[in-house]
Amino acid sequence: DAKTTQPNSMESNEEEPVHLPCNHSTISGTDYIHWYRQLPSQGPEYVIHGLTSNVNNRMASLAIAEDRKSSTLILHRATLRDAAVYYCIRTQGGSEKLVFGKGTKLTVNP
């Protein structure tokens, strides 16, 4: 299974930026990085994904290191609704198979 490493938990204050790190040191050239999050009592939801370049969408930004061995999910202004478990997932080659790790539990303080 594709492996990523994330901190177990992080805290942030409301309306401040949040940087969620992910290490994927054994990534290969065709592996994508995906981020999903799971709010309490809900199924996971897609946040963003990327291959080499930084990516932006309405929810977040994804910054991928030049050597691709790490990436950072950036929430520009955290809200209470962003409190969730965030999963960084690596998909191998052309596979659609999403293998979830433990993720990072983000707490947002008012």
Add this chain to the structure above:
Amino acid sequence: DAGVIQSPRHEVTEMGQEVTLRCKPISGHNSLFWYRQTMMRGLELLIYFNNNVPIDDSGMPEDRFSAKMPNASFSTLKIQPSEPRDSAVYFCASTSGQGYTEAFFGQGTRLTVV
């Protein structure tokens, strides 16, 4: 689209009984995934289908578990006989099956086996 629809939302059953969980993927999606989530083991991929064909069932825990996808709009996950350790939230997800597209998850079925 109403998204991925799972039923029932909650199921309580007695040990030894057969349990069937149902999933309707998003119309037009070609890939379907079944996951199980517990506090101890997190989110585990059980099986996934592409164009109604099982592609990878390596996560299915044992022979008591079986999954079918008779057509593009319906899938079932069956546990027979059920055991208390099967208690978990079961999620179904679907994707368009064309490259790196997002997976859409259902709300899950919370199964309790007593």
